[in-house]
Amino acid sequence: RFFWPKHSSPAHGCRCNRGLEGVRGDGEEALLPHPLGMFLCCCPPQASGAIVERLEEDFSAPFYVSYDPLVRNVTYVSDVEGQWEYFCNFVDHSKGLSFIVPSEPHLRRDADLLELVLEDGWHFVYGGDACDKGSGTLRFLEALVTLKRRVPDRVHLLLGNGDINRLCWAHELNSADLGAPKEVNVPLWTVVGPFEFDPQDFDGRREELAHLEGKFPHEINDKDVMKSYMEGLKPGGWLREYLQVAQLCVMLGETLFVDGQVVALAQDEEAVARSAEEKEQADLEMEDWCTRLNAWARSRLDDLDAKPAWEKLLDQIPKRRPAASGGGG
Structure with a gap:
Protein backbone atom coordinates (compact mmCIF):
# COMPACT_ATOMS: atom_id res chain seq x y z
CA ARG A 1 0.00 0.00 0.00
CA ARG A 166 4.77 -18.53 10.75
CA LEU A 167 6.01 -17.28 14.12
CA CYS A 168 3.00 -18.98 15.73
CA TRP A 169 5.19 -22.06 16.05
CA ALA A 170 7.53 -20.20 18.37
CA HIS A 171 4.88 -18.35 20.36
CA GLU A 172 2.00 -20.80 20.71
CA LEU A 173 3.69 -24.16 21.21
CA ASN A 174 4.37 -25.24 24.79
CA SER A 175 5.72 -28.31 26.53
CA ALA A 176 2.36 -30.09 26.22
CA ASP A 177 2.55 -29.83 22.43
CA LEU A 178 5.97 -31.46 22.40
CA GLY A 179 4.38 -34.64 23.72
CA ALA A 180 2.02 -35.00 20.75
CA PRO A 181 1.04 -38.57 19.83
CA LYS A 182 3.18 -40.29 17.24
CA GLU A 183 0.20 -41.25 15.09
CA VAL A 184 -2.85 -39.26 14.00
CA ASN A 185 -5.77 -39.98 11.70
CA VAL A 186 -5.89 -36.63 9.90
CA PRO A 187 -3.41 -34.79 7.67
CA LEU A 188 -1.12 -32.75 9.88
CA TRP A 189 -1.64 -29.50 7.96
CA THR A 190 -5.41 -29.46 8.57
CA VAL A 191 -5.07 -29.54 12.35
CA VAL A 192 -6.32 -26.33 13.94
CA GLY A 193 -3.55 -24.49 15.74
CA PRO A 194 0.06 -23.52 15.04
CA PHE A 195 0.49 -26.34 12.51
CA GLU A 196 -2.50 -25.31 10.41
CA PHE A 197 -1.93 -25.02 6.65
CA ASP A 198 -4.13 -24.54 3.68
CA PRO A 199 -3.74 -27.73 1.59
CA GLN A 200 -2.75 -25.53 -1.36
CA ASP A 201 0.19 -24.14 0.65
CA PHE A 202 1.36 -27.56 1.77
CA ASP A 203 1.12 -29.07 -1.71
CA GLY A 204 2.85 -26.02 -3.20
CA ARG A 205 5.86 -26.59 -0.94
CA ARG A 206 5.86 -30.27 -1.93
CA GLU A 207 5.95 -29.25 -5.61
CA GLU A 208 8.80 -26.84 -5.04
CA LEU A 209 10.89 -29.38 -3.15
CA ALA A 210 10.31 -31.87 -5.96
CA HIS A 211 11.32 -29.25 -8.54
CA LEU A 212 14.49 -28.28 -6.69
CA GLU A 213 15.51 -31.88 -6.07
CA GLY A 214 14.61 -33.16 -9.54
CA LYS A 215 11.93 -35.53 -8.25
CA PHE A 216 8.24 -36.17 -8.77
CA PRO A 217 5.90 -34.61 -6.16
CA HIS A 218 4.73 -38.02 -4.92
CA GLU A 219 8.35 -38.79 -3.96
CA ILE A 220 8.27 -35.98 -1.38
CA ASN A 221 6.48 -37.23 1.75
CA ASP A 222 4.68 -35.20 4.41
CA LYS A 223 7.60 -35.26 6.80
CA ASP A 224 9.91 -33.86 4.11
CA VAL A 225 7.51 -30.94 3.66
CA MET A 226 7.23 -30.26 7.39
CA LYS A 227 11.01 -30.51 7.73
CA SER A 228 11.32 -27.81 5.07
CA TYR A 229 9.02 -25.48 7.02
CA MET A 230 10.87 -26.12 10.28
CA GLU A 231 14.31 -25.63 8.78
CA GLY A 232 13.16 -22.37 7.23
CA LEU A 233 12.66 -20.93 10.71
CA LYS A 234 15.89 -22.25 12.20
CA PRO A 235 19.07 -20.11 12.16
CA TRP A 296 8.81 -3.19 18.68
CA ALA A 297 8.67 -5.78 15.89
CA ARG A 298 12.39 -6.48 16.31
CA SER A 299 11.95 -7.07 20.04
CA ARG A 300 9.16 -9.58 19.32
CA LEU A 301 11.28 -11.42 16.77
CA ASP A 302 13.99 -11.83 19.37
CA ASP A 303 11.66 -14.34 21.04
CA LEU A 304 12.72 -16.83 18.39
CA ASP A 305 16.07 -17.09 20.16
CA ALA A 306 14.46 -17.03 23.61
CA LYS A 307 12.19 -20.02 22.89
CA PRO A 308 14.36 -22.71 21.32
CA ALA A 309 12.11 -25.61 22.41
CA TRP A 310 10.10 -25.49 19.18
CA GLU A 311 13.16 -26.65 17.24
CA LYS A 312 12.70 -30.10 18.80
CA LEU A 313 9.34 -30.49 17.11
CA LEU A 314 10.70 -32.16 14.01
CA ASP A 315 11.21 -35.40 15.94
CA GLN A 316 7.69 -35.09 17.34
CA ILE A 317 5.88 -34.66 14.02
CA PRO A 318 3.02 -37.18 14.04
CA LYS A 319 3.06 -39.83 11.36
CA ARG A 320 -0.06 -40.24 9.29
CA ARG A 321 -1.64 -43.60 10.01
CA PRO A 322 -2.19 -45.52 6.75
CA ALA A 323 -5.81 -45.88 5.72
CA ALA A 324 -7.41 -49.16 6.66
CA SER A 325 -7.94 -51.53 3.76
CA GLY A 326 -11.54 -52.02 2.70
CA GLY A 327 -13.40 -55.16 3.49
CA GLY A 328 -15.50 -57.02 5.91
CA GLY A 329 -16.53 -56.38 9.34
Whole structure:
Protein backbone atom coordinates (compact mmCIF):
# COMPACT_ATOMS: atom_id res chain seq x y z
CA ARG A 1 0.00 0.00 0.00
CA PHE A 2 1.12 3.59 -0.61
CA PHE A 3 0.52 6.31 1.97
CA TRP A 4 1.57 9.95 2.12
CA PRO A 5 1.72 10.83 5.85
CA LYS A 6 1.83 14.30 7.32
CA HIS A 7 5.28 15.23 8.58
CA SER A 8 6.09 17.18 11.70
CA SER A 9 9.16 18.90 10.27
CA PRO A 10 9.02 21.44 7.42
CA ALA A 11 12.47 20.22 6.42
CA HIS A 12 10.87 17.03 5.16
CA GLY A 13 8.15 18.75 3.18
CA CYS A 14 9.89 19.32 -0.14
CA ARG A 15 8.00 18.05 -3.18
CA CYS A 16 10.65 16.87 -5.62
CA ASN A 17 9.23 15.23 -8.72
CA ARG A 18 10.54 11.68 -8.30
CA GLY A 19 9.26 8.45 -9.77
CA LEU A 20 7.71 5.63 -7.76
CA GLU A 21 7.38 2.52 -9.91
CA GLY A 22 5.01 -0.07 -8.51
CA VAL A 23 2.59 -2.85 -9.25
CA ARG A 24 -0.89 -2.51 -7.80
CA GLY A 25 -3.26 -5.30 -6.93
CA ASP A 26 -4.72 -5.33 -10.44
CA GLY A 27 -1.28 -5.99 -11.93
CA GLU A 28 -0.96 -2.52 -13.49
CA GLU A 29 2.29 -0.60 -13.18
CA ALA A 30 2.16 2.75 -11.45
CA LEU A 31 4.46 5.76 -11.58
CA LEU A 32 3.74 7.97 -8.61
CA PRO A 33 5.38 11.22 -7.51
CA HIS A 34 7.08 11.17 -4.16
CA PRO A 35 9.37 13.64 -2.38
CA LEU A 36 12.94 13.26 -1.25
CA GLY A 37 13.49 13.01 2.48
CA MET A 38 13.83 10.75 5.45
CA PHE A 39 13.55 7.00 5.16
CA LEU A 40 13.88 4.12 7.59
CA CYS A 41 16.12 1.14 6.91
CA CYS A 42 17.10 -1.81 9.06
CA CYS A 43 20.68 -1.88 7.76
CA PRO A 44 21.87 1.74 7.15
CA PRO A 45 25.53 2.72 7.21
CA GLN A 46 25.18 5.01 10.22
CA ALA A 47 22.84 5.79 13.11
CA SER A 48 22.48 8.80 15.35
CA GLY A 49 19.96 11.06 17.00
CA ALA A 50 17.54 11.29 19.91
CA ILE A 51 15.06 8.83 18.42
CA VAL A 52 17.60 6.02 18.39
CA GLU A 53 18.80 6.81 21.90
CA ARG A 54 15.23 6.83 23.23
CA LEU A 55 14.46 3.50 21.59
CA GLU A 56 17.54 1.93 23.14
CA GLU A 57 16.16 2.94 26.51
CA ASP A 58 12.55 1.90 25.84
CA PHE A 59 13.00 -1.34 23.92
CA SER A 60 16.65 -2.37 24.26
CA ALA A 61 16.44 -2.91 20.50
CA PRO A 62 17.76 0.15 18.64
CA PHE A 63 16.43 0.94 15.19
CA TYR A 64 17.91 3.42 12.80
CA VAL A 65 16.97 6.59 10.99
CA SER A 66 19.04 7.50 7.95
CA TYR A 67 18.98 10.03 5.14
CA ASP A 68 19.78 9.26 1.51
CA PRO A 69 20.16 12.33 -0.74
CA LEU A 70 20.47 10.10 -3.82
CA VAL A 71 17.04 8.45 -3.73
CA ARG A 72 15.34 8.95 -7.10
CA ASN A 73 13.15 6.00 -8.06
CA VAL A 74 11.49 3.07 -6.31
CA THR A 75 10.47 -0.25 -7.83
CA TYR A 76 7.76 -1.93 -5.76
CA VAL A 77 5.86 -5.20 -5.69
CA SER A 78 3.83 -6.93 -3.00
CA ASP A 79 1.98 -10.15 -2.14
CA VAL A 80 4.00 -12.50 -4.31
CA GLU A 81 3.16 -15.27 -1.81
CA GLY A 82 5.58 -17.76 -3.28
CA GLN A 83 4.34 -17.34 -6.85
CA TRP A 84 7.72 -17.44 -8.56
CA GLU A 85 6.56 -16.93 -12.14
CA TYR A 86 4.61 -13.84 -11.06
CA PHE A 87 7.72 -12.33 -9.48
CA CYS A 88 9.85 -13.15 -12.54
CA ASN A 89 7.26 -11.38 -14.69
CA PHE A 90 7.49 -8.32 -12.43
CA VAL A 91 11.28 -8.28 -12.74
CA ASP A 92 11.00 -8.49 -16.52
CA HIS A 93 8.87 -5.31 -16.50
CA SER A 94 10.80 -3.41 -13.82
CA LYS A 95 13.10 -0.58 -14.85
CA GLY A 96 15.21 -0.82 -11.69
CA LEU A 97 15.43 -4.55 -10.95
CA SER A 98 16.69 -7.41 -13.11
CA PHE A 99 18.27 -10.84 -12.91
CA ILE A 100 22.01 -10.93 -13.49
CA VAL A 101 21.73 -14.03 -15.68
CA PRO A 102 18.83 -14.14 -18.20
CA SER A 103 16.83 -17.37 -17.99
CA GLU A 104 13.31 -18.79 -17.97
CA PRO A 105 11.52 -18.81 -14.58
CA HIS A 106 11.30 -22.61 -14.37
CA LEU A 107 15.07 -22.90 -14.85
CA ARG A 108 15.92 -20.51 -12.01
CA ARG A 109 16.72 -22.96 -9.23
CA ASP A 110 20.47 -22.49 -8.59
CA ALA A 111 21.89 -19.59 -6.59
CA ASP A 112 23.58 -17.94 -9.58
CA LEU A 113 20.27 -17.86 -11.49
CA LEU A 114 18.43 -16.34 -8.51
CA GLU A 115 20.78 -13.38 -8.16
CA LEU A 116 19.19 -9.97 -8.72
CA VAL A 117 20.77 -6.62 -9.54
CA LEU A 118 19.36 -3.23 -8.48
CA GLU A 119 20.21 -0.36 -10.80
CA ASP A 120 22.09 2.65 -9.44
CA GLY A 121 19.75 5.36 -8.18
CA TRP A 122 16.91 2.90 -7.48
CA HIS A 123 15.37 1.56 -4.29
CA PHE A 124 13.45 -1.72 -4.14
CA VAL A 125 10.54 -2.16 -1.71
CA TYR A 126 8.88 -5.52 -1.25
CA GLY A 127 5.49 -4.96 0.37
CA GLY A 128 5.19 -8.17 2.40
CA ASP A 129 3.60 -11.64 2.26
CA ALA A 130 6.43 -13.60 0.70
CA CYS A 131 5.31 -17.09 1.60
CA ASP A 132 3.44 -20.18 0.71
CA LYS A 133 0.52 -19.84 -1.70
CA GLY A 134 2.67 -20.62 -4.71
CA SER A 135 5.34 -23.22 -5.39
CA GLY A 136 8.30 -20.81 -5.35
CA THR A 137 8.62 -19.61 -1.75
CA LEU A 138 12.13 -20.96 -1.13
CA ARG A 139 13.56 -19.43 -4.31
CA PHE A 140 11.79 -16.13 -3.72
CA LEU A 141 13.05 -15.80 -0.14
CA GLU A 142 16.59 -16.66 -1.21
CA ALA A 143 16.52 -14.06 -4.00
CA LEU A 144 15.22 -11.29 -1.71
CA VAL A 145 17.51 -11.99 1.23
CA THR A 146 20.58 -12.27 -1.01
CA LEU A 147 19.76 -8.92 -2.63
CA LYS A 148 19.16 -7.31 0.77
CA ARG A 149 22.54 -8.47 2.00
CA ARG A 150 24.28 -7.09 -1.08
CA VAL A 151 22.47 -3.72 -1.20
CA PRO A 152 21.21 -3.21 2.38
CA ASP A 153 20.65 0.53 2.17
CA ARG A 154 18.48 0.44 -0.99
CA VAL A 155 16.48 -2.76 -0.48
CA HIS A 156 13.56 -2.65 1.96
CA LEU A 157 11.60 -5.80 2.84
CA LEU A 158 8.30 -5.59 4.72
CA LEU A 159 6.75 -8.09 7.11
CA GLY A 160 3.32 -9.25 5.95
CA ASN A 161 0.72 -11.06 8.01
CA GLY A 162 1.48 -14.29 6.14
CA ASP A 163 5.16 -14.02 7.08
CA ILE A 164 4.45 -13.20 10.72
CA ASN A 165 1.94 -16.04 11.07
CA ARG A 166 4.77 -18.53 10.75
CA LEU A 167 6.01 -17.28 14.12
CA CYS A 168 3.00 -18.98 15.73
CA TRP A 169 5.19 -22.06 16.05
CA ALA A 170 7.53 -20.20 18.37
CA HIS A 171 4.88 -18.35 20.36
CA GLU A 172 2.00 -20.80 20.71
CA LEU A 173 3.69 -24.16 21.21
CA ASN A 174 4.37 -25.24 24.79
CA SER A 175 5.72 -28.31 26.53
CA ALA A 176 2.36 -30.09 26.22
CA ASP A 177 2.55 -29.83 22.43
CA LEU A 178 5.97 -31.46 22.40
CA GLY A 179 4.38 -34.64 23.72
CA ALA A 180 2.02 -35.00 20.75
CA PRO A 181 1.04 -38.57 19.83
CA LYS A 182 3.18 -40.29 17.24
CA GLU A 183 0.20 -41.25 15.09
CA VAL A 184 -2.85 -39.26 14.00
CA ASN A 185 -5.77 -39.98 11.70
CA VAL A 186 -5.89 -36.63 9.90
CA PRO A 187 -3.41 -34.79 7.67
CA LEU A 188 -1.12 -32.75 9.88
CA TRP A 189 -1.64 -29.50 7.96
CA THR A 190 -5.41 -29.46 8.57
CA VAL A 191 -5.07 -29.54 12.35
CA VAL A 192 -6.32 -26.33 13.94
CA GLY A 193 -3.55 -24.49 15.74
CA PRO A 194 0.06 -23.52 15.04
CA PHE A 195 0.49 -26.34 12.51
CA GLU A 196 -2.50 -25.31 10.41
CA PHE A 197 -1.93 -25.02 6.65
CA ASP A 198 -4.13 -24.54 3.68
CA PRO A 199 -3.74 -27.73 1.59
CA GLN A 200 -2.75 -25.53 -1.36
CA ASP A 201 0.19 -24.14 0.65
CA PHE A 202 1.36 -27.56 1.77
CA ASP A 203 1.12 -29.07 -1.71
CA GLY A 204 2.85 -26.02 -3.20
CA ARG A 205 5.86 -26.59 -0.94
CA ARG A 206 5.86 -30.27 -1.93
CA GLU A 207 5.95 -29.25 -5.61
CA GLU A 208 8.80 -26.84 -5.04
CA LEU A 209 10.89 -29.38 -3.15
CA ALA A 210 10.31 -31.87 -5.96
CA HIS A 211 11.32 -29.25 -8.54
CA LEU A 212 14.49 -28.28 -6.69
CA GLU A 213 15.51 -31.88 -6.07
CA GLY A 214 14.61 -33.16 -9.54
CA LYS A 215 11.93 -35.53 -8.25
CA PHE A 216 8.24 -36.17 -8.77
CA PRO A 217 5.90 -34.61 -6.16
CA HIS A 218 4.73 -38.02 -4.92
CA GLU A 219 8.35 -38.79 -3.96
CA ILE A 220 8.27 -35.98 -1.38
CA ASN A 221 6.48 -37.23 1.75
CA ASP A 222 4.68 -35.20 4.41
CA LYS A 223 7.60 -35.26 6.80
CA ASP A 224 9.91 -33.86 4.11
CA VAL A 225 7.51 -30.94 3.66
CA MET A 226 7.23 -30.26 7.39
CA LYS A 227 11.01 -30.51 7.73
CA SER A 228 11.32 -27.81 5.07
CA TYR A 229 9.02 -25.48 7.02
CA MET A 230 10.87 -26.12 10.28
CA GLU A 231 14.31 -25.63 8.78
CA GLY A 232 13.16 -22.37 7.23
CA LEU A 233 12.66 -20.93 10.71
CA LYS A 234 15.89 -22.25 12.20
CA PRO A 235 19.07 -20.11 12.16
CA GLY A 236 20.31 -19.99 8.59
CA GLY A 237 16.89 -20.81 7.13
CA TRP A 238 15.62 -18.48 4.41
CA LEU A 239 12.41 -17.54 6.24
CA ARG A 240 14.38 -16.86 9.43
CA GLU A 241 16.79 -14.68 7.45
CA TYR A 242 13.91 -12.78 5.83
CA LEU A 243 12.26 -12.11 9.20
CA GLN A 244 15.54 -10.81 10.59
CA VAL A 245 16.11 -8.22 7.84
CA ALA A 246 12.48 -7.20 7.26
CA GLN A 247 10.46 -4.52 9.04
CA LEU A 248 6.83 -3.51 9.51
CA CYS A 249 7.01 -0.17 7.71
CA VAL A 250 9.32 1.83 5.46
CA MET A 251 9.29 5.55 4.68
CA LEU A 252 10.82 6.96 1.51
CA GLY A 253 10.38 10.69 1.61
CA GLU A 254 6.76 11.22 2.62
CA THR A 255 5.66 7.87 1.18
CA LEU A 256 4.84 5.25 3.81
CA PHE A 257 4.91 1.58 2.82
CA VAL A 258 3.13 -1.00 4.98
CA ASP A 259 1.42 -4.34 4.46
CA GLY A 260 -2.33 -3.80 4.85
CA GLN A 261 -3.40 -0.50 6.36
CA VAL A 262 -2.68 1.96 9.13
CA VAL A 263 -5.36 2.10 11.85
CA ALA A 264 -5.46 5.52 13.47
CA LEU A 265 -5.35 5.69 17.27
CA ALA A 266 -5.66 1.97 17.98
CA GLN A 267 -7.39 1.41 21.30
CA ASP A 268 -4.49 0.06 23.31
CA GLU A 269 -3.90 1.11 26.92
CA GLU A 270 -1.34 3.73 26.01
CA ALA A 271 -3.60 5.34 23.38
CA VAL A 272 -6.61 5.46 25.70
CA ALA A 273 -4.56 7.17 28.40
CA ARG A 274 -3.47 9.99 26.12
CA SER A 275 -5.05 13.39 26.11
CA ALA A 276 -6.37 14.96 22.90
CA GLU A 277 -3.25 17.12 22.66
CA GLU A 278 -0.98 14.10 23.08
CA LYS A 279 -2.88 12.20 20.39
CA GLU A 280 -2.55 15.11 17.98
CA GLN A 281 1.19 15.32 18.66
CA ALA A 282 1.55 11.56 18.16
CA ASP A 283 -0.16 11.89 14.78
CA LEU A 284 2.48 14.37 13.68
CA GLU A 285 5.57 12.32 14.60
CA MET A 286 5.56 9.92 11.68
CA GLU A 287 9.28 9.14 11.66
CA ASP A 288 9.16 8.50 15.40
CA TRP A 289 6.09 6.27 15.00
CA CYS A 290 7.73 4.20 12.25
CA THR A 291 10.94 3.82 14.19
CA ARG A 292 9.10 2.69 17.32
CA LEU A 293 6.94 0.26 15.35
CA ASN A 294 9.96 -1.37 13.73
CA ALA A 295 11.82 -1.54 17.04
CA TRP A 296 8.81 -3.19 18.68
CA ALA A 297 8.67 -5.78 15.89
CA ARG A 298 12.39 -6.48 16.31
CA SER A 299 11.95 -7.07 20.04
CA ARG A 300 9.16 -9.58 19.32
CA LEU A 301 11.28 -11.42 16.77
CA ASP A 302 13.99 -11.83 19.37
CA ASP A 303 11.66 -14.34 21.04
CA LEU A 304 12.72 -16.83 18.39
CA ASP A 305 16.07 -17.09 20.16
CA ALA A 306 14.46 -17.03 23.61
CA LYS A 307 12.19 -20.02 22.89
CA PRO A 308 14.36 -22.71 21.32
CA ALA A 309 12.11 -25.61 22.41
CA TRP A 310 10.10 -25.49 19.18
CA GLU A 311 13.16 -26.65 17.24
CA LYS A 312 12.70 -30.10 18.80
CA LEU A 313 9.34 -30.49 17.11
CA LEU A 314 10.70 -32.16 14.01
CA ASP A 315 11.21 -35.40 15.94
CA GLN A 316 7.69 -35.09 17.34
CA ILE A 317 5.88 -34.66 14.02
CA PRO A 318 3.02 -37.18 14.04
CA LYS A 319 3.06 -39.83 11.36
CA ARG A 320 -0.06 -40.24 9.29
CA ARG A 321 -1.64 -43.60 10.01
CA PRO A 322 -2.19 -45.52 6.75
CA ALA A 323 -5.81 -45.88 5.72
CA ALA A 324 -7.41 -49.16 6.66
CA SER A 325 -7.94 -51.53 3.76
CA GLY A 326 -11.54 -52.02 2.70
CA GLY A 327 -13.40 -55.16 3.49
CA GLY A 328 -15.50 -57.02 5.91
CA GLY A 329 -16.53 -56.38 9.34
